[in-house]
Amino acid sequence: MSVQRSTVIFAWILLLPAVLYVTVIVAYPLVDTFILSFTDASLKKTTNWVGWTNYDKIFNETFAEVIFRTFIWTFFSVSIKMIIGVFGATMLNAAVPGRALFRLLTMPPWIVPMAIGIFMWGWMYNGQFGMISGVLQNIGLSNGPIAFLAHGSTAFWATIVTDVWIGVPLVTLYMLAAMQAIPQDLYEAAWTDGAGRFYRFRRITLPLLVPSLITMSMLSLIATFNSFDIIWILTQGGPNGETTTMIIDTYRTAIGSKKYGEGAARAVLICIFLSIFCFAYFRVTSRLSQGEHK
Amino acid sequence: MSQPALINRYRWYELVGIYAGIFVFLCFILAPFVEGFLVSLKPLGLLFSSPYRFWPENGSFAAYYTMWESVPGFARYIFNSFFISTIVTAIVLVLVIPAAYAFARFNFRGAGVLLGAFLAVNMFSGAVLLIPLFRLMRTFGVLNTYLAMIVPGVAFLIPSAIWLLRTYMMRIPRELDEAAFVDGASHFYTLRRVILPIAMPGITVVAITTFIGAYAQQFIYALTFNSKSEYMPLPVGLFAYFGRQEVVWNELMAASFVGIAPAVVVIFLLQRYLVSGLTAGAVKQ
Numbered sequence: 001m002s003v004q005r006s007t008v009i010f011a012w013i014l015l016l017p018a019v020l021y022v023t024v025i026v027a028y029p030l031v032d033t034f035i036l037s038f039t040d041a042s043l044k045k046t047t048n049w050v051g052w053t054n055y056d057k058i059f060n061e062t063f064a065e066v067i068f069r070t071f072i073w074t075f076f077s078v079s080i081k082m083i084i085g086v087f088g089a090t091m092l093n094a095a096v097p098g099r100a101l102f103r104l105l106t107m108p109p110w111i112v113p114m115a116i117g118i119f120m121w122g123w124m125y126n127g128q129f130g131m132i133s134g135v136l137q138n139i140g141l142s143n144g145p146i147a148f149l150a151h152g153s154t155a156f157w158a159t160i161v162t163d164v165w166i167g168v169p170l171v172t173l174y175m176l177a178a179m180q181a182i183p184q185d186l187y188e189a190a191w192t193d194g195a196g197r198f199y200r201f202r203r204i205t206l207p208l209l210v211p212s213l214i215t216m217s218m219l220s221l222i223a224t225f226n227s228f229d230i231i232w233i234l235t236q237g238g239p240n241g242e243t244t245t246m247i248i249d250t251y252r253t254a255i256g257s258k259k260y261g262e263g264a265a266r267a268v269l270i271c272i273f274l275s276i277f278c279f280a281y282f283r284v285t286s287r288l289s290q291g292e293h294k
Numbered sequence: 295m296s297q298p299a300l301i302n303r304y305r306w307y308e309l310v311g312i313y314a315g316i317f318v319f320l321c322f323i324l325a326p327f328v329e330g331f332l333v334s335l336k337p338l339g340l341l342f343s344s345p346y347r348f349w350p351e352n353g354s355f356a357a358y359y360t361m362w363e364s365v366p367g368f369a370r371y372i373f374n375s376f377f378i379s380t381i382v383t384a385i386v387l388v389l390v391i392p393a394a395y396a397f398a399r400f401n402f403r404g405a406g407v408l409l410g411a412f413l414a415v416n417m418f419s420g421a422v423l424l425i426p427l428f429r430l431m432r433t434f435g436v437l438n439t440y441l442a443m444i445v446p447g448v449a450f451l452i453p454s455a456i457w458l459l460r461t462y463m464m465r466i467p468r469e470l471d472e473a474a475f476v477d478g479a480s481h482f483y484t485l486r487r488v489i490l491p492i493a494m495p496g497i498t499v500v501a502i503t504t505f506i507g508a509y510a511q512q513f514i515y516a517l518t519f520n521s522k523s524e525y526m527p528l529p530v531g532l533f534a535y536f537g538r539q540e541v542v543w544n545e546l547m548a549a550s551f552v553g554i555a556p557a558v559v560v561i562f563l564l565q566r567y568l569v570s571g572l573t574a575g576a577v578k579q
Contacts, residue, residue, distance in 0.1 A: 006481075007400055008400070008403075010396075010400070010481045010482075011396040011402045011405075012396075012402070013392075014392035014393060014395060014396040015392070015396045015397075015408070017388070017392070017393070018389040018393040018412075018452060018456070021389055021448070021449060021452070022411075022412065022415055022449060022452060024430075025427070025430075025445060025446060025449035026415050026418060028426070028430070029423040029426035029430060030418065030423060032425075032426035032429070033422070033423065036425060084319070084322070087315070087319065088319045090315075091312055091315040091316045092316070094304070095302040096304070096309065096312055096313070102316050102320065104562070105323065105324060106319075108323065108324070108554075108558065109323060110510075111506055111510065111557050111560070112554040112557050112558070113511075113513075113529045113553065114510055114511060114513060115512075115513050115532065115533060116528075116529060116553055116554055117326060119536055119546060120326035120329065120330040120547070120550065121326055122536065123329065123330065123543055123547070124326055129543075131329045165322065165323070165326070168322075168323065197308070222417055226421070226422065228513075232514075233533065233536070247422075250422070251424065254424060254425045255424065255425075255428070255518055260425050260429075263425050264425050264426075267421070267423070267425065270422050271417075271418070271422060274417045274418075275417075278414070278417065
């Protein structure tokens with residue numbers, strides 16, 4: 001046996017456990033979801049093949065609205081995360097005393113168990129006793145208590161703010177790392193030529209951050225699109241379904257109502273959207289790196 | 295003290311602007327913790343008094359004592375959280391160390407595609423695979439056991455762990471492997487005796503990030519695949535408490551703070567590793 005071949009075999013032996021694990025726990029269930037989505041699987045003993053019925057049902061119901069809402073929710077959440085993240089990274093990148101401590105203080109929302117951070121927000125949004133409503137009343141911006149989670153429009157934004165809060169630390173630290181990787185001599189050269197701080201930020205920092213911004217938006221997009229814990233803990237998709245995103249609806253249908261087949265069809269739709277995002281991401285990044293080589 | 299470089303000198307109004315910006319940013323990040331902590335100090339009667347008061351009057355740590363009786367399983371939930379995270383981390387390391395080494399060192403056909411496939415797993419974490427996973431867990435007969443939470447948890451922590459460790463191992467000079475090979479060491483011996491000791495710092499970072507990921511994200515599987523309160527991890531245990539008609543907020547907040555204390559200690563002790571580990575790969579070399 002040649003050295004080359006034994007190396008390849010060894011590499012596969014090393015990979016085998018991880019590959020097997022992911023195949024059984026992720027790949028097989030993925031295929032199973034597709035198959036289930038064409039059946040009427042439920043708690044009943046028998047399962048029948050029903051063709052496209054589940055998909056027809058999805059589009060006949062109010063699901064189009066749910067899809068639309070999911071996109072709006074995701075769009076605002078990701079955009080706000082990126083804006084606050086870049087803002088935070090810029091501030092933390094400034095060479096001022098105390099910055100090591102400030103960096104440390106950005107981490108908690110992301111390190112503590114998500115559910116616990118969400119409980120705290122649940123209290124903050126409380127109309128009678130919560131901080132936000134209380135402060136708004138004290139400074140005279142509101143006449144009475146606002147129960148943020150009891151009304152559709154405020155609950156929608158409240159869940160977005162909580163999602164932003166959980167996502168911001170990662171975006172900030174990631175963008176900070178990207179900023180620190182920009183060669184210092186670029187700034188020094190611009191500075192010698194008399195460029196001001198703001199000009200340097202706009203003409204050096206921002207353009208060089210674009211690849212990292214795209215990567216982070218993508219990661220953030222996938223996480224936000226799949227976001228379950230926040231909405232489930234705060235509103236369970238209510239009131240009147242106004243915070244029901246695709247994931248929440250899938251969970252309700254499949255786990256709540258035990259309609260596995262219909263739930264699977266929703267899950268397949270989510271997978272399709274996620275794949276489209278990924279495809280778009282690879283197109284954009286490959287175009288970007290081609291541009292660099294020209 | 296050394297003077298900062300001229301380029302980093304700020305005018306007074308720039309300094310004011312930066313600190314104001316940092317203040318606003320950190321207010322957003324830390325407000326829930328401050329509010330949560332103050333709530334945990336307030337006696338329940340005062341908590342529900344209007345108008346809203348920020349500072350607790352007659353604040354005390356009473357809730358930190360009474361919560362142990364109000365949430366009977368509390369100590370058990372914390373233990374479960376730690377137990378599940380520890381086992382998950384151990385399994386992830388056993389699976390990921392060899393795989394990361396294979397990706398870092400060997401050029402075999404399909405390596406790129408396979409790595410991409412691993413990373414794609416991240417796309418499906420969440421509720422998407424819940425239905426078939428539920429059926430799978432039922433088939434294995436592990437519903438309502440620790441395994442029902444450990445098994446899916448591991449799968450979704452593998453991708454980022456492989457990515458991190460692979461990046462780290464690629465920085466280990468290839469000459470070391472070759473020298474060992476010339477001396478007649480087998481592949482396996484090289485991995486165990488040459489690479490593992492050198493990669494220890496990287497493995498430590500991966501272990502910490504995996505543990506934190508496992509500790510932070512115990513919710514959806516634990517909620518769906520386990521209904522026995524003796525196996526519940528902290529977030530799900532407290533969620534049941536959160537969902538009651540009359541939420542005893544000060545105790546809930548006190549319990550939350552005790553529950554996040556371990557994570558906070560970890561941040562302070564290991565922050566240097568964490569930042570480098572979590573942001574590795576941010577910048578393409």
